[in-house]
Amino acid sequence: MSAPFVLLGLLTAGPRHGYDLKHAYDRTLPRAKPLGFGQVYATLGRLERDGLVTQSSQDRDGGPDRTAYTLTNDGYVRLTEWLGAVEEPAPHVASALLAKVVVALLAAGPEQALAYLAAQRKAHVARLRELTRTKAEPGATVGDVIAADYAIAHLDADLTWLAATIERVAQQPPGEPS
Template identity: 90%
Template sequence: MFAPLVLLGLLAAGPRHGYDLKRAYDRTLPRAKPLGFGQVYATLGRLERDGLVVRSGHERDGGPDRTVYALTDDGHVRLTEWLGTVEEPAPHVASTLLAKVVVALLAAGPEQALAYLAAQRKAHAARLRGLTRTKAEPGATIGDVIAADYAIAHLDADLTWLAATIERVARQQPEEPS
């Protein structure tokens, strides 16, 4: 999971409390899997236990006390190591989309698989249009735009796969009984 390392990255800009880290995460990675407040504080606890962050004070801004965390030297080293490591491409295909198509073919036959593929293609195309609009919205940040570009590239790849799969399934001949 990359959330602990993203929190280290956010702390590289200076000490922050958990609530501020959560808001910065949401602003910085607007299309990423949401990170709950409980997860932020649990992650900060693990990062503190591992010596990557330390409590550096408390803030009170008209509300409850908030513990402020700062990056340690070890935390900075760990962040630098992570940023310098190339991500390996995923070794396995793990997609609900792929699994549903294969199961539809096995369990229900080509007609059901084609119906599912057509519905999925429609949903992907709608999401693609929405992301394209997001990029053009006034006030879209660079984070919004690059996150939308990333999602668009993945949707485009899925749409290419969906089109090829629809063609293959449509051409599929029923197997001869054994």
């Protein structure tokens, strides 16, 4: 996910302080990898440097100085371009899950790989159940539900791959190189 564009998108609602942006991010994308306050402020600094946001006001309000940021016209144009661009499918497989299975086959053999695959399948099923419950919670927002749907689709794909891989590894003749 591109944090700069998410922050630009949040600024379309009007000026916000970094603190407010962090909390808006957490509310809007509750299942996404969290953004730290330092990442928010560093990103705002880069967006300001690039002319995509500008400081609109500062207030103290009984605490530290808070700078509000506003989306510039250039920022809005860049956000619109980003929203209109299709995300290319990843050209390479980059998965710790795949790497662990391959290394388990190479280093420890089929039995260790099957044990890992079974444990991973169990963890995926537990997470799938958790996400399914999340969708049914009374206070679930549309954002919660679509984030859960996205994660469930990826877990389903992983579970399909895990089942196929368990079958392939289990059918591997003894002594055949992995």
